[in-house]
Amino acid sequence: MRSYKEVFDLLHKEVAKVVIGQEEMIQQVFIAILCNGNALLEGYPGLAKTLAINTISEILDLSFARIQGTPDLMPSDITGTSIIEEDRGKRVFKFQKGPIFNNIVLADEINRATPKTQSALLEAMQEKQVSVGNQIQKLDLPFFVLATQNPIEQEGTYPLPEAQLDRFLLKIKVKYPNEKQELEIVDRFTGNARRATPRKVLNKERVFFLQNKVLEMPIANDLKQKAVNLILLTRNSKNLIEYGASPRASLALIMTSKARALMMGRNHVSSEDIITMAYPVLRHRIIMNFEAERKGMTTDDAVTELIKKLK
Amino acid sequence: MSVTRTLPQRVRAMATVKHNEFREMLLELRMTLMNLQFFDTLLTSFIIFLAGYLLISLVYPGWRIAALLPAIAFFGVHVWMRIRRNMLNDVEQNFPLLHEKLRTAADHWDADNEIVRELKTDVMKQMRSVESAAFVNERNTAARVTIAVILCFLILFIHSVGLTGIAGKFLPQANPTIGMLDMGSEDTDNPDYLAGGPGGVSNLEVEGDLFGEANVAKLGNEELEFTVSSEGYEIDIRDVKDVRKREFDEVFPTDVGSTSAETFEENIPKEQQEIVNNYFKSLTNE
Numbered sequence: 001m002r003s004y005k006e007v008f009d010l011l012h013k014e015v016a017k018v019v020i021g022q023e024e025m026i027q028q029v030f031i032a033i034l035c036n037g038n039a040l041l042e043g044y045p046g047l048a049k050t051l052a053i054n055t056i057s058e059i060l061d062l063s064f065a066r067i068q069g070t071p072d073l074m075p076s077d078i079t080g081t082s083i084i085e086e087d088r089g090k091r092v093f094k095f096q097k098g099p100i101f102n103n104i105v106l107a108d109e110i111n112r113a114t115p116k117t118q119s120a121l122l123e124a125m126q127e128k129q130v131s132v133g134n135q136i137q138k139l140d141l142p143f144f145v146l147a148t149q150n151p152i153e154q155e156g157t158y159p160l161p162e163a164q165l166d167r168f169l170l171k172i173k174v175k176y177p178n179e180k181q182e183l184e185i186v187d188r189f190t191g192n193a194r195r196a197t198p199r200k201v202l203n204k205e206r207v208f209f210l211q212n213k214v215l216e217m218p219i220a221n222d223l224k225q226k227a228v229n230l231i232l233l234t235r236n237s238k239n240l241i242e243y244g245a246s247p248r249a250s251l252a253l254i255m256t257s258k259a260r261a262l263m264m265g266r267n268h269v270s271s272e273d274i275i276t277m278a279y280p281v282l283r284h285r286i287i288m289n290f291e292a293e294r295k296g297m298t299t300d301d302a303v304t305e306l307i308k309k310l311k
Numbered sequence: 312m313s314v315t316r317t318l319p320q321r322v323r324a325m326a327t328v329k330h331n332e333f334r335e336m337l338l339e340l341r342m343t344l345m346n347l348q349f350f351d352t353l354l355t356s357f358i359i360f361l362a363g364y365l366l367i368s369l370v371y372p373g374w375r376i377a378a379l380l381p382a383i384a385f386f387g388v389h390v391w392m393r394i395r396r397n398m399l400n401d402v403e404q405n406f407p408l409l410h411e412k413l414r415t416a417a418d419h420w421d422a423d424n425e426i427v428r429e430l431k432t433d434v435m436k437q438m439r440s441v442e443s444a445a446f447v448n449e450r451n452t453a454a455r456v457t458i459a460v461i462l463c464f465l466i467l468f469i470h471s472v473g474l475t476g477i478a479g480k481f482l483p484q485a486n487p488t489i490g491m492l493d494m495g496s497e498d499t500d501n502p503d504y505l506a507g508g509p510g511g512v513s514n515l516e517v518e519g520d521l522f523g524e525a526n527v528a529k530l531g532n533e534e535l536e537f538t539v540s541s542e543g544y545e546i547d548i549r550d551v552k553d554v555r556k557r558e559f560d561e562v563f564p565t566d567v568g569s570t571s572a573e574t575f576e577e578n579i580p581k582e583q584q585e586i587v588n589n590y591f592k593s594l595t596n597e
Contacts, residue, residue: 216424220415222397267430268415 004213005265010201011059017196018055019048020188021181027263028172028280029056029146033207034214034259035169037252038125038145040284043174049148050106057104060207061200062142065099066106069113071156075120079130095132100124103142110147111157121145122164142207162243162287169252171284210262217258219269226310227253227274233306234282240292240302245285252281279303333431336438337417344398347446352393354455356386361462368466372475405445408437
């Protein structure tokens with residue numbers, strides 16, 4: 001297991017050559033990749049979300065595309081479209097692949113795109129395929145969508161419906177760097193020092209291999225029960241939560257806990273993994289009730305309360 | 312055989328050996344823990360029995376067998392709860408290095424992959440430092456053994472000085488008079504019988520005045536001594552006194568005497584007696 005930890009330490013080290021701080025965000029993005037899931041990153045502009053994801057795709061040696069969510073973005077802009085091409089004197093339709101045909105797709109400000117475009121993206125996320133005309137196009141695997149959204153400036157946005165939010169394995173909160181990190185950012189990007197380029201550490205095959213290892217990670221039955229009980233609590237705590245999490249949340253919690261255990265170099269899942277992963281797994285899957293919102297509670301506060309209740 | 316085996320077969324065989332080793336280790340660990348917990352529960356149950364026995368001996372000696380009930384109930388419930396609880400948690404509590412590892416490995420004892428194999432090897436290595444003494448709370452066990460010994464001595468003491476059945480002396484149901492009056496087959500000398508033990512007289516449904524006046528019944532176990540007066544057959548228990556020894560110091564009067572009585576007899580000659588007899592007979596016949 002030490003070898004796995006060394007791999008992940010190396011990944012973090014390579015990302016840290018470009019991105020300063022944001023260790024938690026980077027760890028959770030890796031966890032989403034290991035679980036073959038998609039992640040929604042929420043944070044203010046300028047917190048190196050795009051840079052981090054771009055760097056991760058380079059390190060993993062995966063193809064990368066970025067889609068900027070705008071109100072006039074069409075589904076065909078994402079999926080691709082059929083164009084007429086001349087082939088030996090004949091005019092034929094040829095499918096022109098869109099940016100979705102990459103391994104890592106960064107959907108920047110997904111909530112600015114129209115619901116129609118969002119659903120085209122979400123179909124790709126769930127089914128790993130796109131429907132164009134009467135054709136179904138399989139996507140290249142591994143395929144991950146890392147979408148971002150801005151918690152401010154909600155005007156002119158189309159907030160993702162709950163059913164679509166549920167399809168994101170994790171909702172990762174991107175926080176501001178601390179003072180020391182901010183100073184380092186300033187030094188690195190305002191000087192004329194040569195910027196380090198990250199090395200490729202993994203490739204597609206190794207990503208698949210690690211994904212299989214996550215599935216092999218053992219978890220004790222009582223911890224599994226604990227994770228399920230936490231999800232059930234979200235449905236039964238009507239004093240805090242209006243709508244609880246779906247069974248997809250149970251799957252996500254167990255899977256991400258396994259992935260975290262692998263990243264930590266452990267050969268078993270611990271309760272610490274479950275508690276840590278409960279926040280990104282649940283924060284977009286529960287809807288607070290009016291009373292809790294009136295008190296100014298966030299979904300993270302609700303998760304904290306549920307964890308306390310579980311103990 | 313080994314020559315013909317391919318590498319994956321050999322690897323699988325090795326894994327199976329480990330697999331069995333781990334299973335045996337788990338079985339041994341569970342048996343050891345179960346034995347320790349069984350002893351622990353048995354000791355506590357024994358103390359409960361002794362305490363119950365002592366208490367019942369003091370109050371109702373006839374029900375001493377009832378002391379077994381709470382002890383058996385405690386034993387049953389405790390064993391059931393212990394079986395239900397994951398015993399491996401106790402090991403993990405005592406050995407933090409095995410925290411969550413042991414139960415994970417135990418839950419996946421039949422799984423076979425790289426990570427689980429490593430986990431099992433890791434657990435087996437750390438299990439070498441696990442000693443059964445770690446699960447025995449010496450101070451607690453010693454305290455409980457001491458309590459059991461003290462209770463045993465107390466039971467012996469109360470039996471030797473006859474402190475049993477105190478309640479029988481105070482409760483109205485325990486009436487020795489009833490036992491004495493009943494001359495049936497019951498063992499009326501048995502204090503249990505009089506104190507209301509199984510089949511005792513206090514358990515009978517008795518009409519109010521069947522055995523006499525109520526104030527007599529209240530005498531309890533006090534021993535009565537009374538003497539039947541030579542002057543009469545009626546006894547007044549309230550007027551019973553000690554027997555008086557009476558000596559006659561007067562001499563029998565000398566002037567009192569007796570002589571043989573004289574009878575009147577006529578002097579009739581024998582030959583005339585028959586004539587007289589015949590005369591009186593003839594008078595009778597007339």
